[in-house]
Amino acid sequence: MTDPTAITAGGAAGRPAPPPDPPAPETGAARRERLGHLLQHHGAALVLLGLVAFGTLAFDSFATGANLRAVTVSSAFLAIVALGMTFVIISGGIDLSVGSLFVLGGVLAAYGSRAGVLAALALPLAVCGTIGLLQGVLIGRLGMAPFIVTLAGLLGVRGIMLAVSDEGATTYLVEDRAFASLGQDGPFGLTWPVLITVVLAVAGVVLLQRTGFGQNVYAVGGNEEAAGLMGVPVVRTKILVYLLSGLLAGLAGALNAARLSSGVTILGIGLELDAIAAVVIGGTLLTGGVGGVTGTMAGVLLLGVIQNLINQVGNLTSAVQQVVSGAFLVLVVVAQRILSRTQRLT
Template sequence: MTTTLEPAAGPTTDAQATRERIASLLQSYGAAIVLVILLVLGSIAFPTFATGSNFANVLTQSSFLLIVGAGMTFVILTGGIDLSVGSVFALGGVLAAFGSTYGIVGALLFPLIVCGAIGAVQGLLVAYAGMAPFIVTLAGLLGVRGLVLAATDGGSTTPLISDPAVVNLGQGAVFGIHWPVFIAIVVVVVGSVLLARTRGGQSVLAVGGSESASTLMGLPVARVKFSVYVVSGLCAGLAGALNAAYSSSGVPTVGVGLELNAISAVVIGGTLLVGGRGNLVGTVAGVLLLSVIQNLINQVGSLNSSVQAVVSGAFLAIVVIIQTVLSRTQRL
């Protein structure tokens, strides 16, 4: 016995089991609980908060981040990270504007193909070349932003979208809710089913939970890791295209720092940064929570955007501390 074994978790007593179950529930649904509390408090404090138009606005603002966050959730569940999504988001928007001359098909297909391919390249490097996700996607963040600038004369031109069908994809609404919100919901539902109910989804959780065990169990570890970066690239490209349709232009400077918001939302949503555990419902709660905080700060009016960043940062720090405590309680 030359390997030093950590004291085994050991059989769990009832009291411990209860504590662990509560901690586990808090980890999974904590964001949703805080979200509800904020919604209630906000409605009481600000008369302009709990209005249909404000909520619709929050949902639209959230939808783009949610689609990016959905892809990011898959990546983080495998224990990886995707820093390139902000740049890919911008690229998706610019490509959607270019592609919109071929109508709605061009506006979606063009960005999805290119952004999916960027995800695939990053996935290949991470999964098959064994490079660190942080570095590979940091290179992606820098390189793809460069591509965006190259495509827009150093960012000096902004390709506009004139096709009304494409513009309608972003700005059209049913019951006052914009199309991107419905698309984001579809992405989350499909993603959730994939994750929870398919072999591929289970493999994502297994790889994040223990890569060595997954290898020894004969799971296609490399393929799983490759796939999540493709998914993340597709999601970021889709979100960028929808954002461009919404603003009827492919602004080359959007999405700076978006990767950090997406990672924050995923972590706030209870997905473990080391992988193996989490879900998309949590990411939904995380995204909405960030949007609602931003909206509430705007409601105060006297606070400017720098305060908002401080609050978001402090909030994330608190969430991570709580998550660490919860993880320890569960002896993860």
């Protein structure tokens, strides 16, 4: 009688099971595709690390705590705006109104601070969120072009801000100390805007990567018609991303007003372009369907580090920073096109 324990997986008594087939060697095309994917999603972080290492070696004052703190604090407000822009661009849209919403949020927050901290936060969020919602309805429900709708928003919202501030002649001061403290030092040696930015970035990663809404955003940006055929709520998704962008722009403006203790009316000009640049540098494609929050945060810090390094030189003007940022953006877009073409070929 045959011992049952002698029967192997192959079914023959006493005969060992054949070893598993070795994994197929990775081809050159697969390696190139994997490298292209890595550079697409983490290229900004790699360049950021390189620039930080260069700045640390080249300038004694770069890696100091005070300087790094200044970079993070100055980048926090752009990061909040760029977070909302990330969702919009991944969905295949664009939002040119965020700069105007940013300055309007600051003015409304300073104006509302006379009634306390809740009013200082609720007023800009309500107004800017409503404007973002309206833009989303025009784009999602009526099918209007995002560029035209948000360009109208850029002009119209700044007009609202001028009306509220008497053509910019009135600068409202932040009168509530509790609200003003939101722009100042917080725990762990950081300011509250930086901590709020970190919390929002983590929430953005979870929302984009771990929820059905985030998957809908990717689907709409990748192929809107196919997403609709698969049952994705295209209209609702578009409305929500513009609502989110308006809320975050208003929040960033409110926090900046708390930091400055006033609603400055000359801010926000060109902020929408900086936000778009940070998102694109972070690996999000303007065509939609590809991108992420971590890349955007790396793009924001990269722009901040570039500006800081130029300031470290001392004899260069702000115009140089604009030229360098523009040239860097062009290089990133060209690299993205090459990487996308390489991945299609493989």
